[in-house]
Amino acid sequence: MTNVIEHGFFKKAKDNHAEIRVTISGGTLILRVRDNGREFDLSSLAKILTDDRDLYLNIGIKLICRNAKDIHYYRIWGMNTTILEV
Numbered sequence: 561m562t563n564v565i566e567h568g569f570f571k572k573a574k575d576n577h578a579e580i581r582v583t584i585s586g587g588t589l590i591l592r593v594r595d596n597g598r599e600f601d602l603s604s605l606a607k608i609l610t611d612d613r614d615l616y617l618n619i620g621i622k623l624i625c626r627n628a629k630d631i632h633y634y635r636i637w638g639m640n641t642t643i644l645e646v
Contacts, residue, residue: 569597588629589646594639602642603631 569576578595605621625631630645 569595591644591646593642593644596639599635600640601633601635603633 569578576596578593578597581592581594583590583592602621602624605618605625624644628644628646632643634641
């Protein structure tokens with residue numbers, strides 16, 4: 561959520577919106593993050609995981625991608641929706 565606020569939202573917009581939903585289904589934690597910021601597809605950033613020249617570069621994204629069982633992304637009606645299964 562910090563990245564959504566710092567990098568995704570348009571600074572002067574008055575209608576920034578973000579929400580987090582956490583559920584557990586069959587022993588799997590499902591985290592859904594929705595926001596109306598800039599388009600950002602976390603699932604397309606898998607290539608970052610292969611670049612370990614700078615271990616701290618994009619460390620948050622690396623940690624999320626390495627620990628998630630599955631990542632889904634879609635954008636509809638101006639909203640980013642990222643679903644992580646952990």
